[in-house]
Amino acid sequence: MKFWKRWLRFFTDEEEHERPTNRERLDHRPERAEAKVVYQYPQGRFRFPLIPDDHSLETKKTTRQIVDEESRLKPPRRPSVDTVRETSEKKPFRPSDVPSPIFGYHNNREQRQRLTEQGIIAARRTAEKAKQRPEGLSADGQASSLPSEQALSSRSSDFINTAAPQGTLEQTTHSAKGGAAADRQTEKETQVDAATVQIATPGAEKRMNEISEEENELRKAPFTETAAEAEEQPVELVEESLVLGEPAFTQTAVEAKEPSADPIAEESVLDEPSFTETAAEAKDPSVELVEEAPALGESAFTEIAKEAEEQIEGISAGDDDCEGKAEAGQAAMKGTTWTEAPVSEEKEVPEAMSAAVPTSGEPAAPEMKEEQAHASLCQAASVVEPESGSREGGDEHENGRSATRVHENRLTQPDDRDDGQKEMQELPTESGNRNARGTSKEAERRPLSSSAPASENRRAADRHRPERMRIPYNVMMLKQDRRKLEERAARRSSGYSLPPLSLLQPPGEAAACDEQWIHEQCARLDQTFESFHIGAKVVHATQGPTVTQFEVQPDLGVKVSKITSLTDDIKLSLAARDIRIEAPIPGKRTIGIEVPNPSSRPVQLREILDSSAFREHCSPLTVALGLDISGAPVVTDIKKMPHGLIAGATGSGKSVCMNAMLVSMLYKAAPHEVKWLLIDPKMVELAPYNGLPHLLSPVITEAKAAAGALKWAVREMERRYELFVHAGVRDIEKYNAYLRAQGSGEPILPYIVIVIDELADLMMAAPADVEESICRLAQKARACGIHLLIATQRPSVDVITGLIKANIPTRIAFSVSSQIDSRTILDANGAERLLGRGDMLFLENGSAKSVRLQGCFISDEEIERVTAYVKAQQGPSYMFSPDEFRQTAAFSEEDDELFDEACRFVIAQGGASTSSLQRHFRIGYNRAARLIEMMEEQGLISEARGSKPRDVLMSEEEWTRWRERGALQTDGFSSSEQ
Numbered sequence: 005m006k007f008w009k010r011w012l013r014f015f016t017d018e019e020e021h022e023r024p025t026n027r028e029r030l031d032h033r034p035e036r037a038e039a040k041v042v043y044q045y046p047q048g049r050f051r052f053p054l055i056p057d058d059h060s061l062e063t064k065k066t067t068r069q070i071v072d073e074e075s076r077l078k079p080p081r082r083p084s085v086d087t088v089r090e091t092s093e094k095k096p097f098r099p100s101d102v103p104s105p106i107f108g109y110h111n112n113r114e115q116r117q118r119l120t121e122q123g124i125i126a127a128r129r130t131a132e133k134a135k136q137r138p139e140g141l142s143a144d145g146q147a148s149s150l151p152s153e154q155a156l157s158s159r160s161s162d163f164i165n166t167a168a169p170q171g172t173l174e175q176t177t178h179s180a181k182g183g184a185a186a187d188r189q190t191e192k193e194t195q196v197d198a199a200t201v202q203i204a205t206p207g208a209e210k211r212m213n214e215i216s217e218e219e220n221e222l223r224k225a226p227f228t229e230t231a232a233e234a235e236e237q238p239v240e241l242v243e244e245s246l247v248l249g250e251p252a253f254t255q256t257a258v259e260a261k262e263p264s265a266d267p268i269a270e271e272s273v274l275d276e277p278s279f280t281e282t283a284a285e286a287k288d289p290s291v292e293l294v295e296e297a298p299a300l301g302e303s304a305f306t307e308i309a310k311e312a313e314e315q316i317e318g319i320s321a322g323d324d325d326c327e328g329k330a331e332a333g334q335a336a337m338k339g340t341t342w343t344e345a346p347v348s349e350e351k352e353v354p355e356a357m358s359a360a361v362p363t364s365g366e367p368a369a370p371e372m373k374e375e376q377a378h379a380s381l382c383q384a385a386s387v388v389e390p391e392s393g394s395r396e397g398g399d400e401h402e403n404g405r406s407a408t409r410v411h412e413n414r415l416t417q418p419d420d421r422d423d424g425q426k427e428m429q430e431l432p433t434e435s436g437n438r439n440a441r442g443t444s445k446e447a448e449r450r451p452l453s454s455s456a457p458a459s460e461n462r463r464a465a466d467r468h469r470p471e472r473m474r475i476p477y478n479v480m481m482l483k484q485d486r487r488k489l490e491e492r493a494a495r496r497s498s499g500y501s502l503p504p505l506s507l508l509q510p511p512g513e514a515a516a517c518d519e520q521w522i523h524e525q526c527a528r529l530d531q532t533f534e535s536f537h538i539g540a541k542v543v544h545a546t547q548g549p550t551v552t553q554f555e556v557q558p559d560l561g562v563k564v565s566k567i568t569s570l571t572d573d574i575k576l577s578l579a580a581r582d583i584r585i586e587a588p589i590p591g592k593r594t595i596g597i598e599v600p601n602p603s604s605r606p607v608q609l610r611e612i613l614d615s616s617a618f619r620e621h622c623s624p625l626t627v628a629l630g631l632d633i634s635g636a637p638v639v640t641d642i643k644k645m646p647h648g649l650i651a652g653a654t655g656s657g658k659s660v661c662m663n664a665m666l667v668s669m670l671y672k673a674a675p676h677e678v679k680w681l682l683i684d685p686k687m688v689e690l691a692p693y694n695g696l697p698h699l700l701s702p703v704i705t706e707a708k709a710a711a712g713a714l715k716w717a718v719r720e721m722e723r724r725y726e727l728f729v730h731a732g733v734r735d736i737e738k739y740n741a742y743l744r745a746q747g748s749g750e751p752i753l754p755y756i757v758i759v760i761d762e763l764a765d766l767m768m769a770a771p772a773d774v775e776e777s778i779c780r781l782a783q784k785a786r787a788c789g790i791h792l793l794i795a796t797q798r799p800s801v802d803v804i805t806g807l808i809k810a811n812i813p814t815r816i817a818f819s820v821s822s823q824i825d826s827r828t829i830l831d832a833n834g835a836e837r838l839l840g841r842g843d844m845l846f847l848e849n850g851s852a853k854s855v856r857l858q859g860c861f862i863s864d865e866e867i868e869r870v871t872a873y874v875k876a877q878q879g880p881s882y883m884f885s886p887d888e889f890r891q892t893a894a895f896s897e898e899d900d901e902l903f904d905e906a907c908r909f910v911i912a913q914g915g916a917s918t919s920s921l922q923r924h925f926r927i928g929y930n931r932a933a934r935l936i937e938m939m940e941e942q943g944l945i946s947e948a949r950g951s952k953p954r955d956v957l958m959s960e961e962e963w964t965r966w967r968e969r970g971a972l973q974t975d976g977f978s979s980s981e982q
């Protein structure tokens with residue numbers, strides 16, 4: 005790089021001293037020297053070819069590798085920037101091909117395409133301008149004619165005009181000195197440079213021209229590379245730049261000021277270099293490609309690109325890089341007309357950059373400069389084509405690698421963007437000092453407005469970004485959430501809203517724990533054990549709504565049976581109504597003695613429904629049971645039951661428990677989700693639910709109709725299993741999910757809950773059919789969504805047969821009169837010691853031990869309010885009437901294999917008699933008489949008329965229709981009725 009020294013000798017010694025660092029650095033770049041020797045700038049008029057994208061991408065990759073290597077070798081210089089870089093390294097941008105709503109991937113790609121087109125247009129315009137200029141200003145003509153001061157001045161003006169809108173370093177300058185003053189200073193210094201060139205000895209002209217040529221070539225190369233890089237950056241980086249890129253200018257401008265110890269000196273140095281730098285950036289990459297590529301050809305371009313990589317490395321390395329960049333930018337900016345710029349540039353830019361970047365050095369500074377350069381490139385594009393500027397910002401910031409820093413900047417100065425945006429819209433495209441001054445004024449208005457154009461670009465990109473891209477994409481929705489949403493949407497679409505809790509009685513004040521009573525009871529218990537010489541003592545007591553559990557810990561060697569055998573003695577000593585001993589408490593080393601509280605408080609249903617335990621349950625078959633001994637709410641899911649048996653003596657609270665469960669379901673399930681089949685032989689217990697949309701039929705009170713309903717349920721179960729087989733699913737949930745996935749609009753299968761309030765009565769009326777139906781349902785109906793809730797007063801073996809009990813795993817035992825009943829219900833003692841009025845033992849499916857609960861209470865008024873609310877929303881949509889069920893039952897019960905044939909025979913004969921049936925079918929009197937009776941019950945024939953044959957009341961068609969109607973009624977759940 006001796007030519008640098010020689011070339012600089014043309015200037016004053018003082019100038020030489022001003023930039024020793026830069027020259028030293030240049031001297032340490034042998035690669036660049038080699039490149040310069042090998043590739044000489046072509047003489048004469050030339051045009052660079054347009055380089056295909058693929059090729060540029062390759063060169064860009066090579067450049068990046070070299071830059072990376074260089075940056076790795078360079079020690080960190082500036083701690084403050086290091087911190088920023090560390091931050092940026094902590095969060096590296098990982099571009100991907102997945103369209104991101106945040107980075108606007110596709111949108112920006114389109115913008116880039118448009119930008120490229122506009123850049124080409126701008127390039128053509130610049131080429132036309134270049135043609136109009138005098139030949140003396142051409143690149144190859146620089147040796148023959150040094151530009152006059154006027155030419156330099158005009159060029160400088162052009163330069164300023166082009167650079168002004170960029171406002172990169174220029175704005176920094178203006179922020180320090182003021183816009184107009186900066187312009188004047190810039191012009192002045194440019195003129196001084198020109199004069200210096202003119203003063204140079206004529207003999208040295210030729211040599212200087214050669215040097216200038218070489219330098220021009222070298223300087224254009226990096227810019228070409230930069231331009232190519234700007235064009236070829238991966239789209240992901242464009243995205244990144246769109247989001248984060250623009251504030252890099254602000255950062256650069258701010259940081260450029262920070263390290264300078266002498267602001268005035270810095271300003272003076274920055275003045276012209278700022279324009280130079282901006283000019284370098286002002287060139288649209290596409291313009292550069294159009295003007296330079298043809299002369300060199302593709303291979304030449306490749307070589308130059310390699311050289312450019314070295315230049316960029318230099319940029320990364322230090323101040324001379326900035327110079328190289330600026331030079332390249334100048335060359336690009338001026339195209340073939342620029343000759344003197346390198347001279348002034350070489351003199352000024354490094355100083356500018358030394359002012360902008362502290363001499364102590366910083367690793368991040370080169371990046372910032374790169375960002376500046378690229379940012380200015382896009383800004384230049386905006387000058388040539390104002391619209392394209394905003395798009396170019398994206399490309400420019402592809403190279404801005406200090407994303408984090410940039411982002412921070414943007415956060416600290418968000419307001420700059422709007423100003424910058426307005427300003428960008430106002431920027432004129434014509435050249436002239438006016439523009440520069442105008443821009444300077446703008447710069448005055450916004451001290452850090454150098455970030456504005458890029459921020460505007462980003463904003464513009466955001467504005468053009470589709471709305472969907474702003475939707476967060478990282479929200480995970482679980483299967484459960486999706487189902488909830490679907491259910492809610494279905495409820496909304498069905499126009500059904502769940503009843504409010506305000507319809508229920510609010511819970512009363514919870515009674516304060518009776519400490520004194522508890523202490524007394526503890527003392528008495530201890531005394532009792534002592535008096536019976538049993539080593540045991542009370543260690544803990546828990547007071548529930550109805551009973552208090554005292555935990556007794558026996559000493560080692562004391563049998564549990566010793567304590568349990570003292571039940572009556574303890575009851576006596578405590579003067580308790582009844583006590584229940586749980587020995588031992590599962591999972592504990594203690595024995596529980598449950599003593600009734602002196603005063604019990606009812607547990608309101610609202611208390612449970614308002615608990616998180618109930619609210620968080622998403623099943624429509626969630627039901628509230630009550631509070632356990634510690635006062636915790638207990639809820640269960642009928643799906644998990646899957647069938648329940650509730651037994652207890654009269655007045656123990658069965659009906660209240662059943663009502664509480666039904667109302668709980670009303671608070672969870674819409675009518676299309678759950679259907680009820682209520683069988684109430686007592687006629688009054690479930691009557692309030694008549695007219696609800698959840699009912700399949702009015703509440704069934706007749707045993708025959710109940711039997712028919714159970715038969716229908718069995719057929720419905722079989723029908724559902726057939727559906728499941730066809731759909732290839734195993735249960736109702738999967739089938740409904742399958743239906744939803746099909747999207748056929750077919751309504752989902754509702755759960756069916758069959759409630760029988762008194763099984764004993766039903767079993768007496770039609771024991772065989774009821775037991776058979778219940779057993780079949782209990783065995784198989786769980787998976788198809790049919791569940792049984794059976795209550796009975798008399799839990800004897802003739803009511804709750806072994807078959808029924810075996811298939812109903814969930815039991816709720818209220819107070820019963822004997823241990824036998826307790827064993828019949830729970831297969832264990834304990835229910836006989838319950839206190840009644842909702843005191844119950846709950847044996848859950850799969851649980852070995854029952855839990856003592858105080859069942860929740862719901863009054864008739866509350867039931868009325870809730871059912872009225874539901875009825876007000878939807879009317880009943882019964883599928884069947886009890887009569888139809890009764891008929892079904894009759895058909896089922898009394899069907900004889902000969903019955904149909906006998907009916908047809910009677911219709912054909914026109915009369916019916918027992919003897920004629922006996923003769924025709926060769927059956928006995930009993931069977932024939934029974935068939936005649938069945939025909940009479942069905943309304944086919946008239947009553948007996950003595951010895952005369954009975955009249956036939958139906959034609960064959962009518963009879964066929966009648967039979968079909970009966971068959972249809974039992975055909976199963978019609979989806980249309982849901």
Ligand SMILES: Nc1ncnc2c1ncn2[C@@H]1O[C@H](COP(=O)(O)OP(=O)(O)OP(=O)(O)O)[C@@H](O)[C@H]1O
Nearest residue numbers: 606653654655656657658659660841842859860861
């Ligand atoms: N959980 C409860 N909390 C408070 N009181 C209750 C509770 N359950 C029932 N009771 C009281 O017990 C009375 C009888 O309850 P319920 O009618 O449910 O008994 P039952 O077992 O159905 O009797 P039956 O079999 O004769 O119909 C209720 O009127 C109510 O006063």
